[in-house]
Amino acid sequence: TVTLLFTDIEGSTRLLHAVGDEYARVLSEHRRILRDAFERHGGREVDTQGDSFFVAFADADAATRAAADAQQALASEPWPEGVAVRVRMGLHTGNPILADDHYVGMDVHRGARIAAAAHGGQVLVSEQTRAAVAEGTEFSTSLRALGAHRLKDLPEPEPLFQLIVHGLPSSFPPPRAYEEAPAAAGLPDYSQPPADVPCPYKGLIAFEPHDSEIFFGREALVEDLVARVEQASFLAVVGPSGSGKSSLVRAGLVPQLGRRGAPSVIVSPGEHPLRELALGVYDILDQSPDALRERLAADPRALATEFGHAGLVVVVDQFEEVFTLCRDEDERAAFISALLAAAEEGDARVIITLRADFYGHCARHRELAAMLEEHQALIAPMSEEELRRTIEGPAQEAGLVLEPGLVEGILRDIVGQPGALPLLSHSLLETWKRRSGRMLTLIGYLHAGGVHGAIAKTAETVFNDRLTAQQQALARNAFLRLTELGEGTEDTRRRANVGELVPRRGQEDEVDEVLHILAEARLVTLHEDTVEVAHEALIRNWPTLRAWLDEDREGRLVHRRLTEATQEWQALGRDPGALYRGARLAGASDWAELNDAELNELEREFLAASRSAEVGELEATRRRNRRLRTVVVALAVILAAALVAGALAVVQRQNAREAATAAVAQRLGAQALVQKDLDRSLLLAREGVELDDSLVTRGNLLAALVRTPAAVGVVRPLPGRL
Ligand SMILES: Nc1ncnc2c1ncn2[C@@H]1O[C@H](COP(=O)(O)OP(=O)(O)OP(=O)(O)O)[C@@H](O)[C@H]1O
Ligand SMILES: [Mg+2]
Incomplete structure (x- = not known):
């Protein structure tokens, strides 16, 4: 040493x-x-x-x-x-x-x-x-x-x-x-341990009402929308995915309306929008959720006035779930009617957030379309100034210092990008994790992978470092199931029941553990019993997931349809009519045989039930066929016999007819020979030859001619014969 x-x-x-x-x-x-x-x-x-x-x-x-x-x-x-x-x-x-x-x-x-x-x-x-x-x-x-x-x-x-x-x-x-x-050379000291400062950035998840203190960049818009809500009882906040609609309504509008004395309930439609609505308002209306749901289902307009009396603001966030998740046409219609009635008749105020790509779906409901047309606010992307406030405002609120040049560096990376907000939000969270003392640094930002690499990097790190090989397989399976495959459109996120993500019975706890790790990293959001990817930026920007999705896209689609069919079958009480058969069953079976690990137990049962149903049907068909075949053979034999008999009859009739003709001809010849009138004798003999040209008739004709030598010249020579 x-x-x-x-x-x-x-x-x-x-x-x-x-x-x-x-x-x-x-x-x-x-x-x-x-x-x-x-x-x-x-x-x-x-x-x-x-x-x-x-x-x-x-x-x-x-x-x-x-x-x-x-x-x-x-x-x-x-x-x-x-x-x-x-x-x-x-x-x-x-x-x-x-x-x-x-x-x-x-x-x-x-x-x-x-x-x-x-x-x-x-x-x-x-x-x-x-x-x-x-x-x-x-x-x-x-x-x-x-x-x-x-x-x-x-x-x-x-x-x-x-x-x-x-x-x-x-x-x-x-x-x-x-x-x-x-500081050496004027650079900040990057290596201080992170100071104990709460994180004022939300990462990939939406802001909630209690986040209003750290919600920046939408001040003008919130003012404007509050005024509109006070004037009209319906407002649709429309914008592309990730444009910040939920955050705007939850952390901007709701708290602001609350300050003015209007209580809000926030619901997401999910698979059963009426149930969600009932669960959202039952407390305020002092009723039981089940009774409420029943009343709404029976008469969607029934509660309109009650909502109004409670002075309620009903917020329906992710309204598009009415189309993507709710499969029950009646429930969907009842839900929409209930909302419209509450706004129009009951004096409650209704605010919905709607993804722009589902705008067209609303046209199918006339009254909703009319409402939308009149009362919508389109969310424009934030201006550079507004984006700057979303970085600086929360930092100041939390007592963080921003390294000079950091804000400019980030803004350069995101201004003008369509999906900038979640990426910005996520990379700020990652930069916060890498803070030096109270300072958010450029180095920290770059280490986190910048705006676009941030999510991919977190996902990749969590996937590689926090999960065992077995957990990785479960996570891969989960992410694939949490992606809705776009057909000609972009891939989107898909909410799934946690149970759907369990490949085999007994793996429930393992799956839960994986989901919690992913949720802690804010890659997925866990709801009561469903789970979804925290934001689509993950689906678009994480190369590993992209590779999985593109590996066998056809197969993914087959699997997705199988999943949906399975769920439908289950929902219908395992109705045999909902099973796969024929070409669809063959396609799904082929895929499943090679990818068994990707199925869950219910899907396996569905396939097995489909196969055995089809085997049963085949057996029945075969039995039916066998009976038919006997009948067909018998018929064929009979037919053949009939044909043969028919043919014989024809031949015999032909022979008979020929014999008769010959007899007539010979008779004519014989008459010619006994005819006294020479002319008539010749005519008869000739007619005989004409009818049946044989040795006998010719003989008769010759004999007639011999009786009249003068007429020999009129005999036509017979071709090929003497
Ligand atoms: N004012 C804001 N300041 C900073 N980040 C924001 C702001 N508004 C939204 N975000 C971030 O942007 C991302 C998307 O926000 P949000 O979920 O509210 O969007 P959305 O339009 O509701 O998305 P979706 O279409 O998926 O429902 C989240 O990461 C959120 O934290
Ligand atoms: Mg939203």
């Missing part, structure tokens, strides 16, 4: 001012004194710069003596009038790396930091040097423990000891914590 000694004149700038031209002489006198002491104890000078020395000793004991001697010599030197040359020293023993006659490495760093923590005239010693100083020598008793102190750039607090030098003052202020260390 080597013991390193670092020295430095305290307040050298002040000293320069005090002695002016004499400074050079003072400096060189100080060097001479120190070199004397170092040489006497075998020290080797490694580096000297301006007013500081770096000396290496083979022996810790010798190094300690050299430091003590040097301090004594400095104290007894007759410096010019009114001048005190006070030198701070630090000793550390370790194994620095020797490179080109120079020591480098962590131990060098540590020695320098220890010296920097000393006051002028003080010698500070590291734990390692104290241990190396031989027991029993005079120095081991003259080291005073000062406790552990956090030093600049060192990860752990450093235990420090002070060398008590005989005859010299030994009372010094506590070692200089590096807060007091002057």
